[in-house]
Amino acid sequence: MSRVRVLDDALVTLIAAGEVIEHPASxxxxxxxxxxxxxxxxxxVEIQAGGIDSIKVSDNGSGILSEDVPICILRHxxxxxxxxxxxxxxxxxxFRGEALAxxxxxxxxxxxxxxxxxxxxxxxxxxxxxxPVVHSSNRxxxxxxxxxxxxxxxxxxxxxxxxxxxxGQRVHEVIMKHAIVRNDxxxxxxxxDIVVLDCPExxxxxxxxxxxxxxxxxxxxxxxxxxxSDISIAGFIVRPPVSRGNRGREYFSVLKxxxxxxxxxxxxxxxxxxxxxxxxxxxxxxDISPPISHVDANVHPAKREVxxxxxxxxxxxxxxxxxxxLDLETPPEVTDTLDAFVDEDIMPYQRESQFxxxxxxxxxxxxxxxxxxxxxxxxxxxxxxxxxxxxxxIGQIMKVYxxxxxxxxxxxxxxxxxxxxxxxxxxxxxxxxGETVVQELLEPIVLHLxxxxxxxxLELAGVLENIGYSVSSFGGNEILVSSLPxxxxxxxNEDELISLVDRILDIGEDVTEKFMDDLLRVTACHSAIxxxxxxxxxxxxxxxxxxxxxxxxxxxxxxxxxxLRIEREELDRRFGRIGVAYFKRYKARHxxxxxxxx
Ligand code: ADP
Ligand code: MG
Numbered sequence: 001m002s003r004v005r006v007l008d009d010a011l012v013t014l015i016a017a018g019e020v021i022e023h024p025a026s027x028x029x030x031x032x033x034x035x036x037x038x039x040x041x042x043x044x045v046e047i048q049a050g051g052i053d054s055i056k057v058s059d060n061g062s063g064i065l066s067e068d069v070p071i072c073i074l075r076h077x078x079x080x081x082x083x084x085x086x087x088x089x090x091x092x093x094x095f096r097g098e099a100l101a102x103x104x105x106x107x108x109x110x111x112x113x114x115x116x117x118x119x120x121x122x123x124x125x126x127x128x129x130x131x132p133v134v135h136s137s138n139r140x141x142x143x144x145x146x147x148x149x150x151x152x153x154x155x156x157x158x159x160x161x162x163x164x165x166x167x168g169q170r171v172h173e174v175i176m177k178h179a180i181v182r183n184d185x186x187x188x189x190x191x192x193d194i195v196v197l198d199c200p201e202x203x204x205x206x207x208x209x210x211x212x213x214x215x216x217x218x219x220x221x222x223x224x225x226x227x228x229s230d231i232s233i234a235g236f237i238v239r240p241p242v243s244r245g246n247r248g249r250e251y252f253s254v255l256k257x258x259x260x261x262x263x264x265x266x267x268x269x270x271x272x273x274x275x276x277x278x279x280x281x282x283x284x285x286x287d288i289s290p291p292i293s294h295v296d297a298n299v300h301p302a303k304r305e306v307x308x309x310x311x312x313x314x315x316x317x318x319x320x321x322x323x324x325x326l327d328l329e330t331p332p333e334v335t336d337t338l339d340a341f342v343d344e345d346i347m348p349y350q351r352e353s354q355f356x357x358x359x360x361x362x363x364x365x366x367x368x369x370x371x372x373x374x375x376x377x378x379x380x381x382x383x384x385x386x387x388x389x390x391x392x393x394i395g396q397i398m399k400v401y402x403x404x405x406x407x408x409x410x411x412x413x414x415x416x417x418x419x420x421x422x423x424x425x426x427x428x429x430x431x432x433x434g435e436t437v438v439q440e441l442l443e444p445i446v447l448h449l450x451x452x453x454x455x456x457x458l459e460l461a462g463v464l465e466n467i468g469y470s471v472s473s474f475g476g477n478e479i480l481v482s483s484l485p486x487x488x489x490x491x492x493n494e495d496e497l498i499s500l501v502d503r504i505l506d507i508g509e510d511v512t513e514k515f516m517d518d519l520l521r522v523t524a525c526h527s528a529i530x531x532x533x534x535x536x537x538x539x540x541x542x543x544x545x546x547x548x549x550x551x552x553x554x555x556x557x558x559x560x561x562x563x564l565r566i567e568r569e570e571l572d573r574r575f576g577r578i579g580v581a582y583f584k585r586y587k588a589r590h591x592x593x594x595x596x597x598x
Pocket of ligand 2: 033100
């Protein structure tokens with residue numbers, strides 16, 4: 001084995017580079033942070049090929065003093081801290097003095113800058129493996145950093161980059177995360193010569209969120225402004241059911257530094273609790289301000305995480321803040337019990353005991369009889385196909401389950417799951433037969449999406465067309481929807497479509513048969529009767545009849561059960577009508593002395 005030796009500086013930098021710079025987006029993040037630290041009020045980012053070929057970030061900040069230019073690219077060179085005490089109260093984004101040094105180790109870097117106190121600026125060119133060259137140059141006060149050929153000399157890292165599109169989207173996300181908390185700063189992003197983001201300086205936080213997330217989400221913003229002991233929390237959450245299929249729109253920042261922290265995500269999610277369906281995630285942007293001395297931003301090389309004293313307290317404060325904001329939004333539902341009893345559609349069964357001398361009309365509703373007719377037999381544990389005969393609708397409970405009495409059994413149906421299956425099979429059939437039923441919208445709906453989402457939806461336009469969605473570009477990030485699958489029915493409105501688009505985008509990248517099927521599932525799920533929806537008896541009857549004619553009716557399109565059946569025997573056993581308890585009582589009553597066990 002070779003002898004132990006101390007690595008030279010260039011090699012150390014290269015090894016460390018992987019931690020600071022993983023993607024073009026990490027370069028952009030570092031450059032934005034430098035611009036902000038330099039007091040810029042506007043940051044302009046231009047990328048080519050997702051930033052893999054080139055990244056340019058220019059700002060109108062202080063600029064770099066000409067004598068500092070050759071130094072700023074050295075490792076551990078920073079103007080932001082000078083002694084140990086500074087580490088306890090870092091107010092700047094940068095301080096490790098690594099970013100520029102790392103960039104010059106893994107890419108070609110050009111810096112053009114002029115400090116606001118100097119007349120002449122400088123230009124530095126540092127090509128990987130070559131000695132940097134500095135010239136004088138002209139430009140307005142501020143700095144432009146250009147990073148090209150990222151990882152061209154480090155094939156192992158270059159190999160790990162994703163497609164240009166994915167890398168480009170990452171860059172976009174990084175800018176969004178900064179832009180959303182720094183609504184005082186102007187940001188612009190140009191992707192392959194197209195302006196995809198343009199935020200003016202000094203917007204209100206609400207205007208900024210609307211611009212970044214689209215006006216449809218913005219309509220559902222709920223402001224959070226909470227202060228508890230020495231922690232304050234400010235920002236927005238989004239009113240349910242507007243939500244997302246992943247955590248991609250849970251934005252957190254601590255003292256305006258964008259961070260990622262599972263504990264914060266969990267806290268917000270638990271505050272939403274049952275307001276969102278499972279597998280849906282909240283949308284929020286929250287800036288958390290604990291005392292600056294409680295924050296250690298020095299724990300993650302790419303500064304994605306920070307360490308915070310009393311994190312548990314902070315997490316529960318966030319949870320309370322969100323819960324409070326949601327509670328104010330949705331006052332607890334007050335049900336008038338009397339009304340509930342009298343409303344014939346809700347609880348016909350209950351009424352039976354209430355109105356024993358019921359009129360004929362009541363009789364009619366109460367003893368609801370339906371025939372399942374021609375249900376094909378299937379070897380299924382749920383046995384509903386035996387429902388050749390008659391069943392009685394007991395009613396709806398908890399606004400989600402339908403209860404039926406049938407053939408000495410209690411049958412429970414999940415209204416959403418059941419309807420989802422009906423719609424899915426229906427849609428599948430239409431697609432197979434090439435006859436999709438479409439609703440043309442008299443007034444097309446315009447959706448304001450964010451640029452990434454708009455781009456992706458337009459890419460999918462061809463596939464979407466197959467089941468009746470027609471979407472086209474309406475300029476900028478706006479999408480024009482002119483027709484929809486008919487089953488969406490009344491859900492053909494902006495708010496519903498925004499969350500549907502979200503679910504479609506969550507399906508994934510590759511447009512294969514699987515995508516098509518998922519698209520059908522999502523469409524069916526979104527169109528289906530939901531939990532929380534009160535159904536009238538005739539609606540229940542219609543659903544049951546449709547279900548009885550639907551293949552695969554025992555599971556919803558996502559695999560959850562639709563129907564449960566509890567046999568009378570099971571009920572009898574649980575109530576001690578049969579089984580051990582019953583015989584024990586029987587023996588006691590008849591004074592039978594017998595030790596045998598049943
Ligand atoms: P850090 O940000 O941790 O100090 P960097 O390597 O990112 O380290 O930058 C090194 C130094 O270069 C900074 O401390 C700052 O003085 C200077 N600098 C970098 N970018 C800019 C910029 N856009 N405007 C002004 N100064 C800059
Ligand atoms: Mg920096």
